[in-house]
Amino acid sequence: SGERTQKEIMCALKKQVPLSVVKLGDGPFSGEEWERSFPSKSLEESLGPLRSCAVVTSAGALLNSGLGPEIDSHDAVLRFNSATTDGYSVDVGNKTTLRLVNSKLLVMADRCRPAWYKKPDFDFFKAYQKYRQLHPDQPFYILSPSYHWNLWDLIQDNTVLNLVFNPPSTGMQGIALMMNLCEKVNVYEFLPSHRKTSLCHYYEKHKAYCMYGGYHPLTFEKSLIKRLNQGTSDDVLTLGRVTLSGLSQITC
Ligand code: NCC
Known part of the structure; x- marks a missing residue:
């Protein structure tokens, strides 16, 4: 793969991983039911221009970090899956501008449906339509499959080992998403600080060392983000903070 410079990787991200959400007319997404399903505004229009953004893993x-006020001071804050701020705002803040959830979660939230693994696509898309009917005013998008796999290609292109083909x-x-939407992105506890712990999530008691990922190429994602970090290694160690430049800020 050869050691690429920070700028080369940033430019590859900008050119090869364009942000894309599923739209009416893509693949099987046509017909009356889908016409009512997708939000009418684009993601960028819904959010408006963003200068500083926080990505909270x-x-x-994150427990005992005291990072809440710093996180909330950003123009926009991205959180993941079922990560709650209730009872944890001192450490993680309480502003949530965007939430990125995996497809498994959307289906599990719908208790009437059979388990995700039986008919993943069918159930996922039905669950999406149903969610949209229940919350029509909440802009809710599906990231395109091409976005996931283009990002996988970029991680593989910058990794010496051959990766397993998992998303x-x-x-x-979410990090790549915010690099598309914001001028500057601070990411918290993606690269572990000195608070590094076997506790998987700050909001649950479950211990599992999931910071390395089982199914996802998480270890390699982390080494790539380390190469893109514009902050200091001291910021990583003491704050768990990585600072990334938005893709609009670089000329390739
Ligand atoms: O755990 P999860 O992710 O929700 O975490 C969101 C993202 O934060 C980063 N992370 C998390 C924990 C940790 N100790 N270190 C980290 O760096 C990772 O980048 C992670 O993606 C997922 O990626 O969707 C995942 O989702 C969970 C689970 O589905 C949801 O939490 C919903 O309950 C997966 N766990 C299981 O399936 C059991 C997890 O593997 C990945």
């Missing part, structure tokens, strides 16, 4: 190491973690997808 769900890592247990990037929701965290990595």
